[in-house]
Amino acid sequence: MKKSLHILGKVLSWLLIALIVAAILFPFAVMFFFSLKTMSEIRSPDPSLLPDVAAWENYKIALQTGSWGQYFFNSTFVTVIVVVISLIINSMSGYVFARLNFRFKNFLFVLILAGMMIPPQVTMIPVVSLIRSVPLAGGNDILGQGGSGLINTYSGLIIPFIAGSFGVFLCRQYFVSFPRELDDAALIDGCGRFRTFISIYLPLGKPVLASLAVLKFAGTWNEYTWPLVITQGDAMKTVQIALTNFRNESEIRWNLLMAATLMVSAVVCLVFIFAQKHFVNGILTGSIKG
Amino acid sequence: MKKRLIGIVLVAVMLLGLFCGCAKDDGTVTLTFLRLGNDEAEKNFWLEVIESYEAANPGIKIEYDDAAIGNAMDTKLTSLFSSNSGPDIIGHGILSIASRVEAGHYLPLDEYMQTWEQADDMIDMLQDFATYEGHTYGVAYMPTSYVFAYRTDLFAQAGIDAPPTTWEELLDYAERLTVVENGHTVQAGFAFPTAGGNLVEYDILSFCNGGRFADENGNPTINTPENLEALEFMSRLNEYSIPYNSNETNPFMTGNAAMTFIDNVKLSPMFSDPEYADKIALAMPPANGDNPAMTFSGCRLLFVGKDCKNVKEAFDFITYAVSEAIVMKRAQDTDAQAVLKSVSDEYATLKPFNDIRIKYVENGIGMPVTTWSTMFQTVRNEMVQAVQNGADPATALAQAQTKLEQEIANAK
Numbered sequence: 001m002k003k004s005l006h007i008l009g010k011v012l013s014w015l016l017i018a019l020i021v022a023a024i025l026f027p028f029a030v031m032f033f034f035s036l037k038t039m040s041e042i043r044s045p046d047p048s049l050l051p052d053v054a055a056w057e058n059y060k061i062a063l064q065t066g067s068w069g070q071y072f073f074n075s076t077f078v079t080v081i082v083v084v085i086s087l088i089i090n091s092m093s094g095y096v097f098a099r100l101n102f103r104f105k106n107f108l109f110v111l112i113l114a115g116m117m118i119p120p121q122v123t124m125i126p127v128v129s130l131i132r133s134v135p136l137a138g139g140n141d142i143l144g145q146g147g148s149g150l151i152n153t154y155s156g157l158i159i160p161f162i163a164g165s166f167g168v169f170l171c172r173q174y175f176v177s178f179p180r181e182l183d184d185a186a187l188i189d190g191c192g193r194f195r196t197f198i199s200i201y202l203p204l205g206k207p208v209l210a211s212l213a214v215l216k217f218a219g220t221w222n223e224y225t226w227p228l229v230i231t232q233g234d235a236m237k238t239v240q241i242a243l244t245n246f247r248n249e250s251e252i253r254w255n256l257l258m259a260a261t262l263m264v265s266a267v268v269c270l271v272f273i274f275a276q277k278h279f280v281n282g283i284l285t286g287s288i289k290g
Numbered sequence: 291m292k293k294r295l296i297g298i299v300l301v302a303v304m305l306l307g308l309f310c311g312c313a314k315d316d317g318t319v320t321l322t323f324l325r326l327g328n329d330e331a332e333k334n335f336w337l338e339v340i341e342s343y344e345a346a347n348p349g350i351k352i353e354y355d356d357a358a359i360g361n362a363m364d365t366k367l368t369s370l371f372s373s374n375s376g377p378d379i380i381g382h383g384i385l386s387i388a389s390r391v392e393a394g395h396y397l398p399l400d401e402y403m404q405t406w407e408q409a410d411d412m413i414d415m416l417q418d419f420a421t422y423e424g425h426t427y428g429v430a431y432m433p434t435s436y437v438f439a440y441r442t443d444l445f446a447q448a449g450i451d452a453p454p455t456t457w458e459e460l461l462d463y464a465e466r467l468t469v470v471e472n473g474h475t476v477q478a479g480f481a482f483p484t485a486g487g488n489l490v491e492y493d494i495l496s497f498c499n500g501g502r503f504a505d506e507n508g509n510p511t512i513n514t515p516e517n518l519e520a521l522e523f524m525s526r527l528n529e530y531s532i533p534y535n536s537n538e539t540n541p542f543m544t545g546n547a548a549m550t551f552i553d554n555v556k557l558s559p560m561f562s563d564p565e566y567a568d569k570i571a572l573a574m575p576p577a578n579g580d581n582p583a584m585t586f587s588g589c590r591l592l593f594v595g596k597d598c599k600n601v602k603e604a605f606d607f608i609t610y611a612v613s614e615a616i617v618m619k620r621a622q623d624t625d626a627q628a629v630l631k632s633v634s635d636e637y638a639t640l641k642p643f644n645d646i647r648i649k650y651v652e653n654g655i656g657m658p659v660t661t662w663s664t665m666f667q668t669v670r671n672e673m674v675q676a677v678q679n680g681a682d683p684a685t686a687l688a689q690a691q692t693k694l695e696q697e698i699a700n701a702k
Contacts, residue, residue, distance in 0.1 A: 040544075043539040043543065043544050044544065065330065066330075124369055125369055125372040125373050126373075128369055128370065128372070128373035128375060129373040129374070129375075132373055132374070132375045148375065151375060225365060228357065228362055228365060228366055229365065229366050229369040229370065231355075232322065232324075232353055232355040233353060233354055233355050244328060244357075244358035244362060245328060245329075245330070247328070247329070247358050247359060247360075248327075248328075248329030248330070248331075248332075249327055249329055249332065249359075249434075249555045249556075251539070251556070
């Protein structure tokens with residue numbers, strides 16, 4: 001009786017997992033099948049999920065609609081730089097707030113936490129003003145007037161994302177859980193603060209850094225509004241903005257849009273798959289520590 | 291390790307510095323141009339126009355940009371204008387005028403219009419679209435008229451030899467052309483959407499009955515006898531349509547309707563589809579009584595933004611973009627309707643049905659240029675209730691008027 005209940009429980013849990021997986025995969029399946037349809041199939045008053053004949057050429061046509069090589073380069077360049085620099089800044093800031101003592105430390109940390117509670121839409125216009133008024137950039141004078149500043153530049157796309165309240169908070173919370181004895185041992189071995197951070201905290205902080213890297217990658221890659229506002233023309237477009245290329249005056253070309261969306265989202269999926277082992281290992285390592 | 295980290299930081303800083311860039315002041319006037327809509331044909335057209343303009347005006351450089359139809363354009367414009375970084379030239383729709391003028395985003399162009407020789411050549415209706423509270427703020431470049439389209443082959447099969455010119459004929463033909471199989475309408479006699487955010491088909495019927503949505507002072511006139519009669523007539527047409535959302539494909543495009551009102555640009559692909567090219571025709575919308583045949587016509591206009599420091603040059607580009615040669619190029623490249631009286635005859639002979647398309651521009655009425663035009667969804671919702679859900683048309687229009695007035699009062 002107990003054994004059959006155990007088996008029943010297992011079967012039910014597997015069924016539940018299968019249902020959740022199906023619910024997650026279903027939109028991707030719809031996206032995939034639509035990417036292989038012709039527009040007349042999509043317009044048909046008698047809709048079906050599967051395409052009559054797979055139109056693989058939709059992927060080629062989608063990539064030929066605009067400069068997709070440039071869009072992918074822009075997104076990749078911006079995302080990689082943002083991830084690398086934000087990891088450096090966030091981990092250092094997290095360490096400072098976790099271990100160093102200085103005046104107004106708690107006040108400053110609360111200020112940073114407050115940043116997490118303000119939606120980005122609220123800060124967008126002030127940030128655009130700041131980016132436009134960077135001195136000596138984009139034709140600006142020393143007072144930041146007269147030109148376009150960092151608007152329509154890679155710097156304009158990168159700088160607002162390289163630091164963030166969430167990253168600082170995450171790293172600080174992780175580092176603060178380390179035993180103080182680690183710092184004492186490092187001090188006895190002659191390490192200064194910077195050396196302690198580099199040699200002790202960074203290696204032990206891999207789990208949180210891996211998590212932050214994946215989150216930051218997905219967040220930057222998928223960012224839509226900021227590149228929309230800050231870029232002008234094809235040369236600086238990112239992939240998310242380029243997805244709007246498939247909406248013309250008369251209709252949305254759903255088949256091409258779905259094909260392009262699959263390719264764009266595949267990058268994030270690939271990054272997660274490659275980072276998954278480190279990501280999961282890191283979290284497991286962190287969970288049994290201390 | 292320490293050296294490596296310092297190295298990474300330095301490389302990152304160098305990369306950022308590399309892309310900052312500092313512009314040189316070589317006397318070139320640079321104008322930024324942001325246009326609503328980002329489809330390939332339109333974009334290529336504009337890039338060619340810019341190239342030819344720059345070649346003719348060596349001291350001026352135009353930086354082209356576009357944003358997709360929908361929220362993207364307004365998100366971008368509002369953010370840029372709010373941070374005093376707005377584009378110099380903006381290509382946007384009628385609905386943007388009142389709200390953006392009130393926000394101070396568009397500059398009045400009266401001074402420049404007075405010196406522009408071709409100003410009077412603009413089709414009168416289009417010039418009205420650009421006027422708000424007595425001032426001219428834009429120059430029309432792209433009318434988007436709704437046309438009455440019908441299937442000649444289905445008309446012939448039903449023994450009808452000409453398109454309807456009156457509402458009685460429209461109702462009669464719609465009934466005769468509707469095909470019902472197993473309780474389902476498989477061919478609509480007259481197709482129009484009965485749900486969704488847009489119902490300009492009603493506007494056309496109203497205009498063809500002498501109805502309007504605003505008086506001379508910009509106050510809403512929704513609940514009028516003309517508008518009520520149009521709504522009642524539309525409710526009667528409902529049984530000859532196939533239900534669809536205004537965001538979905540019109541059944542006429544898929545061969546499932548004999549007549550419809552449809553955006554001229556949306557219909558364009560059908561004329562190049564071998565299956566339908568010689569089976570579709572255009573006509574003026576059927577009117578009621580002695581009222582003239584009118585249509586709904588949206589319109590894109592070129593505006594000058596508040597942050598523009600070279601208004602004269604920006605206006606010069608605008609006038610170039612609507613010059614005779616460019617208007618005809620536009621008609622040829624993108625099937626756009628002409629905006630100038632002087633090219634009407636040439637435009638009429640360019641492609642089949644262009645003679646009717648130009649009449650649509652001349653007889654097109656757009657959304658009222660008022661701040662409350664963006665609240666018009668309230669009216670649409672009530673119309674849908676009347677047409678689709680069987681609500682009393684008189685009550686629906688009265689509610690629409692009341693709710694709209696309430697919204698206007700709340701906004702004030």
